[in-house]
Amino acid sequence: MISLSSYLIVSFALFLCGIVVIIARKNIIAMLLGMELILNAGALNFAAYTRFVNQNLDGHVMSLFIIIIAAAEAAVGLAIVIRFFQIKESIHIDDAVELQS
Amino acid sequence: MFLDTMFLLSALATLGGALMVVMSKNLMHACMYLLLSLFGVAGLYATLGADFLAATQLVVYAGGVVILMLFAIMLTGGVEEFVNKFGINKIPSMGTTKTYTIGAIVSLIFSFVILKTLSPLFKNYSQADLPPMESTVEDIGVLLVTDHALAFEISSVLLLGALIGAAVISRPRKINGGSK
Amino acid sequence: MNDTIVSYLAQAPGYSLAVSKISEILGFDATGLVTFLVFGIAVFIVVNVMALVGGLGTYAERKISADIQMRQGPNRVGPYGLLQFLADGVKMITKEDVTPRDADKTLFFVAPLLALVGVFMSLAVIPFSSGFTLTSLNIGVFYLLGVSSLVGVAIFVGGYASNSKWSMLGGMRGASQIISYEVPVTLSILAVVLMAGGLSFGTITEAQGGLPHQWFILHNPFSFIAFFVLFVGALAEANRAPFDLPEAESELVSGYHTEFTGMRFAFFALAEYIEVFVLCGVCAALFLGGYNVPFGLGSGDFIIKNFPAVHPMIAKQIGNVLQLKVFVLKTLALYYVVIWIRWTLPRLRVDHLMTLCWKYMTPIAIFNLVGIAIWIYAFEGKSMLTLMASALSAMAGSGGGH
Known part of the structure; x- marks a missing residue:
């Protein structure tokens, strides 16, 4: 029987996968992949609560905005990555240390 | 019955895809597994009765974000250098055992926090009758x-x-x- | 209007009887099982017929091109060379399955399947007739847009996986072209959604009528332009000439499927031909009245009124078959135009392609969208010809008054 908790567990596992990807990878694009996973976990939670707790559709609207923000983030993020690659010829996150010193 | 099967398949696709995004050593493959995972999430939305969300997920992710990611991977080359330009050894860009250990520890901490928050919900949650999907x-x-x-x-x-x-x-x- | 093909068949008097009989034999409630089986059979039929249409598409392409260039075309295998595609298929199957040594083996295997899966998934919402729609989702158009973009991913991955310069260039061209042209196509479809007030193909088709003046293409001047924007965008999305840059023979050998042999190549080719059919079907359903048959023939009203002896159920079935025929006819007419364009116009250059998309078609599509919104607000959704007719009758009336 599927209930709220099964969806929450799926979204929780998705979130953890995203966290591990962001921390373990050193490639900027791979980190962006992890970000997508985390955003999806959040959006899934909104939809699950809408279905099982209060049937008003505000949660769906929030999920829509999350998807919109994910798209915008991917576009700008990848533009930055490509620009970074043009300048540094690398997409390793450890090469982005200009602001550190 | 039907919803249960759909949920299981979608959850399998979602989690399998997400796990393979974590494990895969090839960035291109990771991206394709991300696509699988996102399709799984779309399926989960469909089992939740969120038809519009599921379609939006398909349009935005399959049509836009994943192709953008593939483009960026292609434009930045799949090559991996093990040394930076000063000759110092770099951490391989797809991660090592060390980085994965750190990631696992951090996710463990996160999971403690989240499970602590969610545990009353798992214990006391009683399923009310759900309205039909519209x-x-x-x-x-x-x-x-x-x-x-x-x-x-x-x-x-x-x-x-x-x-x-x-x-x-x-x-x-x-x-x-x-x-x- | 029916939600799925199963709910359409369930209207038949024998259906519930058969279900209860099967339940008795099996000892449990067989409704779900029967639904599943009916769906399976319907999907099997649609997929096979569509594969046949894809195969015949290659034949039609060769025959029509031969006609345009004053040649004979294939005429050896079967009557008029009709079985040529079967011969081609046998040849494809018996070819050696070559995988390049440096190819990405997994993705090389996945890419053709992904193309075919994306196209076949989009068949689920194509409105062949009011009864024979696999499922009339209430997000039909949106679903189709999302699913058909899988083909773009497949093309890109196919280009990457074969690890060859030609393929890579073809794949990148294909992906950039598909995601660019999705913008004007989506905006044009949005204009139709605005007119019909629904995302499902059923709603959109029912909002039109059987005769040309009731179609959305002649609804107002903006929608007339929007049809052509949609059609050109659909050509570009299906990688058809003059937008076939991803597989340009003269520049890129054969683009993203250079390295694919045998059945894998056949999968790509089949996916392309079926996608053309699907997109032509979408154009027909959105702008050309879809499955609507004029004079009430489609719903069976005409037959019921004029031939009372015929059972209403049979009249409805006749109407359904007529609807199916009309839809396929409109789609095939557009298919012919697509092939005709391919053998008439030369190929565009890449920068011209992008200029056409972003500097001409996208602004035109936005203009159309705004124009249609204003039209619907100003004239309360009445079509151009209705307004003209009422104006004429008003003039005639006032003329008679004097």
Whole structure:
């Protein structure tokens, strides 16, 4: 029987996968992949609560905005990555240390 | 019965895809597994009765984000250098055992926090009778232009900003001379 | 209007009887099982017929091109060379399955399947007739847009996986072209959604009528332009000439499927031909009245009124078959135009392609969208010809008054 908790567990596992990807990878694009996973976990939670707790559709609207923000983030993020690659010829996150010193 | 099967399949696709995004050593493969995972999430939305969300997920992710990711991977080359330009050893860009250990520890901490928050829900949650699924398209449309009109406008401005920003950032500039 | 093909068949008097009989034999409630089986059979039929249409598409392409260039075309295998595609298929199957040594083996295997899966998934919502729609989702158009973009991913991955310069260039061209042209196509479809007030193909088709003046293409001047924007965008999305840059023979050998042999190549080719059919079907359903048959023939009203002896159920079935025929006819007419364009116009250059998309078609599509919104607000959704007719009758009336 599927209930709220099964969806929450799926979204929780998705979130953890995203966290591990962001921390373990050193490639900027791979980190962006992890970000997508985390955003999806959040959006899934909104939809699950809408279905099982209060049937008003505000949660769906929030999920829509999350998807919109994910798209915008991917576009700008990848533009930055490509620009970074043009300048540094690398997409390793450890090469982005200009602001550190 | 049908919903249960659909949920199991979608959850399998989602979690399997996400796990393979974590494990895969090839960035291109990781991206394809991300696509699988996102399709699984779309299936989960469908089992939740969120038909419009599921379609949006398909349109935005399969049509846009994943192709953009593949493009970026292709344009930045799949090559991996083990040494940076000063000759110092770099951590391999797809991660090592060390980085994975750190990631696992951090995720363990996160999971403690989240499970602590969620545990009363798992214990005391009683399933009420669910209403039948209905079409959500009209209601979402109405909500977007009434209750959430401001957020809708702001998100359109955000998308316009992202469009222009992405175009400006990635535009090739002349190295010497030019506008500066 | 029916939600799925199963709910359409369930209207038949024998259906519930058969279900209860099967339940008795099996000892449990067989409704779900029967639904599943009926769906399976319907999907099997649709997929096989569509594969046949894809195969015949290659034949039609060769025959029509031969006609345009004053040649004979294939005429050896079967009557008029009709079985040529079967011969081609046998040849494809018996070819050696070559995988390049440096190819990405997994993705090389996945890419053709992904193309075919994306196209076949989009068949689920194509409105062949009011009864024979696999499922009339209430997000039909949106679903189709999302699913058909899988083909773009497949093309890109196919280009990457074969690890060859030609393929890579073809794949990148294909992906950039598909995601660019999705913008004007989506905006044009949005204009139709605005007119019909629904995302499902059923709603959109029912909002039109059987005769040309009731179609959305002649609804107002903006929608007339929007049809052509949609059609050109659909050509570009299906990688058809003059937008076949991803597989340009003269520049890129054969683009993203250079390295694919045998059945894998056949999968790509089949996916392309079926996608053309699907997109032509979408154009027909959105702008050309879809499955609507004029004079009430489609719903069976005409037959019921004029031939009372015929059982209403049979009249309805006749109407359904007529609807199916009309839809396929409109789609095939557009298919012919697509092939005709391919053998008439030269290929565009890449920068011309992008200029056409972003500097001409996208602004035109936005203009159309705004124009249609204003039209619907100003004239309360009445079509151009209705307004003209009422104006004429008003003039005639006032003329008679004097």
